[in-house]
Amino acid sequence: MNDEQLAIVPGKPKRTKAPVPIAERLPVAQVRIDSPLPHLDRLFDYAVPAKLDADAVPGVRVRIRFAGKLTDGFLIARVSESDHPGELAPLANVISSEPVLRPEIYELCESVAVRQAGIVSDVLRSAIPNRHAGAEASAPEPAASVPDPGIGVWTDYVGGSAFISRTLSGDSPRALVTTGLDNPAEMLAHYAMSIAHSDKSVVVVVPDRAAIDRVIASLASLGCPQSAVTIVAADDGPQRRYLSWLRALRGEARIVVGTRSAVFAPLNNLAAVCVWDDWNETLSDLHAPYWNARDVAVLRSAQQNTALLLIGSSTSTDAAALMPWCVHVARPREDQRTLWPRVRSALEDSPAATATQSRGARVPDIAMQTIRKGLASGPVLILVSRAGYVPRLVCSTCRDLATCTQCAGPLVSSERFSAPTCQLCGHVESAWKCQRCQGSALRAAAVGSERTGEELGRAFPGTPVRVSSSDHILRNVDNRSAIVVATAGAAPVAEGGYAAAVLLDGNAMLSRLELRATEDAFAKWMECASLVRSDGDVVVVADSEHPAVQALIRNDPAGFAARELLTRTQVQLPPAIRMASLTGTTVDVDELLEIAQIPANTVQRGPVPLEDGTVRMLLSIERQDGIKLATALKAATATRSARRKGAPVNVRMDPLSL
DSSP states (O other), X not given: OOHHHHHTSOOOOOOOOOOOOBOSSSOEEEEEEOOOOGGGOSEEEEEOBGGGTTTOOTTOEEEEEETTEEEEEEEEEEESOOSOSSOOOBOOEEXXXXXXSOHHHHHHHHHHHHHTTOOHHXXXXXXXXXXXXXXXTSOOOOOOOOOOXXXXXXXXXXXXXXXXXXXXXXXXXXXXXXXXXXXXXXXXXXXXXXXXHTTOEEEEEOSSHHXXXXXXXXXHHTTOOGGGEEEEOTTSOHHXXXXXXXXXXXXXXXXXXXXXXXXXXXXXXXXXXXXXXXXXGGGXXXXXXXXXXXXXXXXXXXXXXXXXXXXXXXXXXXXXXXXXXXXEEBOOHHHHHHTSOEEEETTSSXXXXXXXHHTTOSSOHHHHHHHHHHHTTSOEEEEXXXXXXXXXXXXXXXXXXXXXXXXXXBEEBSSTTOOOEETTTOOBOSSOOOTTTOOOOEEEXXXXXXHHHHHHHHHXXXXXXXXXXXXXXXXXXXXXXXXXXXXXXXXXXXXXXXXXXXXXXXXXXXXXXXXXXXXXXXXXXXXXXXTEEEEEEEEEOSOTTSHHHHHHHHTOXXXXXXXXHHHHHHHTOTTSEEEEEEEEOHHHHHHHHHHOOOOTTOEEEEEEEOTTSOEEEEEEEEGGGHHHHHHHHHHHHHHHHHHTOSOOXXXXXXXXXX
């Protein structure tokens, strides 16, 4: 067939889509799409079809067509006009008519993304749980009335009664409360129920499930109706988590208790945001943009004009940096000294004790005596720094770290007579040899909770020994004599309090090469000491002259935090300043810095080569200019993303570890 014949062959008729009728009122929907790409971190305009007019309200989940693919997003607002010069694509569908994204929560997520140099959709993913149709179909229940619990032990705190009364009157007081031997869960329960009794709402953010259980138990003991409380926790199933979150959204519950993502809980008439143990690293999200629940609580308190409560036996330097915007509330100094166990350093009593410790005795004589004395009247808590049996092995001859012959991972021992096993790949080394000296003998470089429990069991025959660590956490123990070996954060609560506590591995915890090593060790010590009776004894195996040990003896968490903050100010480290960590290849980091219009007073440190071939650059700036630095880095990241050139650079504001 020639060209002339082809020209007269009728072609296939081209199908055209019928025009979609558009809503007459506010026909433009502004949508925040769910995308990990930085250059798409903005609102996009779409037309609202007439058939979706009733359901397409701000806050609902929608589905749109973006770049030829169906994509989910949130409808943020509806407006009358669009700046887009062309024809707007219509919304494909409204996934659910439930307006799950409230304006104040969206504003909070935007502020978190700006502060952390991140993407709003990443924050929204943490703030709003995935939809579950079954939970959404449940019928709402009326809010239950909450009885007035009184203020309890708050009356014994300087400024405690005033803090509660100002909260109930609609003010926005901000307090940093250090509790000593008082139960933070009980104090939180009194505070939360007082707020709920006045028909207002409160968010209580805690580090883990054990803390949730303690708060819920305290609420129940005060007569709080179960229907007035909802739990928002990441370890719940999808349906249960979404249903609990909906109960807060719909006003069925006035008290929300949960882990870090609960700080975003949508509540009616919110009066206060509370954070228990703000120093705890579990409050920091491990995914970009690496927000911390304490910082989000501070932002939410400022934006929504609510009360802020940071409570615990200790406090962080970040909380200390909030003063005087946040006031310190505590018992009078005389009560703090009286209602505190006797704390001693195992290395202060005699030169012989110090010499014994230097020879490698992990549990000095004074610690053994304290354990023996404590067992006469109740349980004794032993804090260790590591879980497992022997979590680190070294060559007995040259002291090199013992590594796996298959993957070079660290070797560990899980039982007394077990062969060393690789912690990474699980390979069992039946005939290990040191690559440096060819030695075949191994020794323990660190002792874990299981090995410690075994050794103490032999030292105190007939005494029950219980081990609580990340693998198996005990919640509570009774008041019978027993040795409880626990890692930090896994110490169970003893009925009536522990008779004594021994804090092992103190110098090892203080000497870790981490920015927050001292602060972290002190907070864990304070947490364990707060579980001991006021007439009990606490022994810490660390140098007696160390500031953290002295603050533990004096029960002075606020003074210790202020001292740490002063030290950080002198050396220009967070939280005295804002810092950004840039990690990537040398070429990519240099390109990002070239694009970014960082403030002139930014101080650069690095680059420092890392083990994986990348480099790390640190940028520091005064706290008041932190938003400027974060905004500049976020804009530069979006520019590089739009160019689609080079590998991404990991940007992390105020990193936990350096």
